[in-house]
Amino acid sequence: MYRRAVLAGSTAVVLAGCSDVTGLIDDGYVDDTLRDEEPAEFSADAGDDLAVAVDVQQVDEGSAVSVQVAEVGEGPLDARSIEESDSYDVTIESDGAHVVTVTNGVADVTVEPVE
Numbered sequence: 036m037y038r039r040a041v042l043a044g045s046t047a048v049v050l051a052g053c054s055d056v057t058g059l060i061d062d063g064y065v066d067d068t069l070r071d072e073e074p075a076e077f078s079a080d081a082g083d084d085l086a087v088a089v090d091v092q093q094v095d096e097g098s099a100v101s102v103q104v105a106e107v108g109e110g111p112l113d114a115r116s117i118e119e120s121d122s123y124d125v126t127i128e129s130d131g132a133h134v135v136t137v138t139n140g141v142a143d144v145t146v147e148p149v150e
Contacts (some may be wrong), residue, residue, distance in 0.1 A: 068142070069141070075135050076132055078133070081129045085126075085129075085149065087146050091117055091142045094118075104146070117142070119124055140144070
């Protein structure tokens with residue numbers, strides 16, 4: 036009986052941590068809710084065509100959020116004002132770490148390879 040309780044407890048701990056484990060083995064792109072000036076980092080290679088989908092949840096001032104895709108430490112590859120939702124493609128210019136940032140509100144953002 037005691038052995039079963041230990042095994043059941045161990046299984047519960049392993050299953051409870053599944054979301055953290057799957058987060059470590061994702062494909063390296065973005066699928067998240069981003070808040071004002073909170074960047075999400077992803078890795079990409081030069082020449083990658085990425086689809087960016089934005090669904091605005093909240094605008095702080097005015098009528099749109101600003102969404103920017105940039106290489107870390109460099110200027111933006113793409114910057115847009117989005118009022119409700121939009122989908123567009125971005126071509127990555129160089130290998131390495133990149134970020135997507137939302138300013139002036141909150142938006143659900145997905146960055147993934149173009150299919």
